[in-house]
Amino acid sequence: MIFTMKARGLAALTATALMLTGGAMAAPVAVTAVMDPQEQMRFEMGDGTPHFVLAVRREGVSEGEGVLAGAKVTEFGWHDIQPPLGGDPRGYLRFEAENGDVAIIKFTVRAVFMKGADKPALHDDGFWELVSGTGQFADKRGVGALKIEPAGDPKRLFSLTGEIGEKP
Numbered sequence: 001m002i003f004t005m006k007a008r009g010l011a012a013l014t015a016t017a018l019m020l021t022g023g024a025m026a027a028p029v030a031v032t033a034v035m036d037p038q039e040q041m042r043f044e045m046g047d048g049t050p051h052f053v054l055a056v057r058r059e060g061v062s063e064g065e066g067v068l069a070g071a072k073v074t075e076f077g078w079h080d081i082q083p084p085l086g087g088d089p090r091g092y093l094r095f096e097a098e099n100g101d102v103a104i105i106k107f108t109v110r111a112v113f114m115k116g117a118d119k120p121a122l123h124d125d126g127f128w129e130l131v132s133g134t135g136q137f138a139d140k141r142g143v144g145a146l147k148i149e150p151a152g153d154p155k156r157l158f159s160l161t162g163e164i165g166e167k168p
Contacts, residue, residue, distance in 0.1 A: 026165025029066035029144060033073045033158050034151045036060060054079040058156065062095065067136065067164055068103065071095040084120045087111035089148065101135030107146050124148035128160055141167050
């Protein structure tokens with residue numbers, strides 16, 4: 001009897017919370033975009049190490065599922081790389097939907113070099129956050145995982161998974 005009353009109380013509390021929030025749940029996002037460099041500057045440290053910083057603007061089109069699918073994508077990136085140790089790419093992705101709405105996503109990645117068959121293999125894994133937008137993205141929040149992989153030098157494949165929903 002006690003369990004039943006607790007279960008009913010929990011169900012009532014959950015229903016009330018859903019009514020207060022409008023029942024809106026975050027929608028899943030799973031997109032990829034092959035990003036092609038349009039501009040880039042490479043800064044060598046000049047200290048005898050292979051450490052460099054790459055400032056890059058890349059462009060592509062996203063494919064997949066969710067509100068970011070089918071958008072034009074522009075990366076404004078700053079990639080601080082220290083081969084063979086690792087690196088810290090970061091920057092912004094600007095998604096422009098077919099209707100002109102814009103989503104600005106901030107990303108942070110940790111690059112780790114692992115032993116490969118012929119040369120060190122680079123693993124770029126991190127996270128993203130929807131930080132601003134217009135139109136359908138104006139009152140949204142989003143978060144998820146980001147992976148960057150080679151897509152035929154100098155192109156890169158950006159893969160984003162996560163969710164986008166209403167701001168709290």
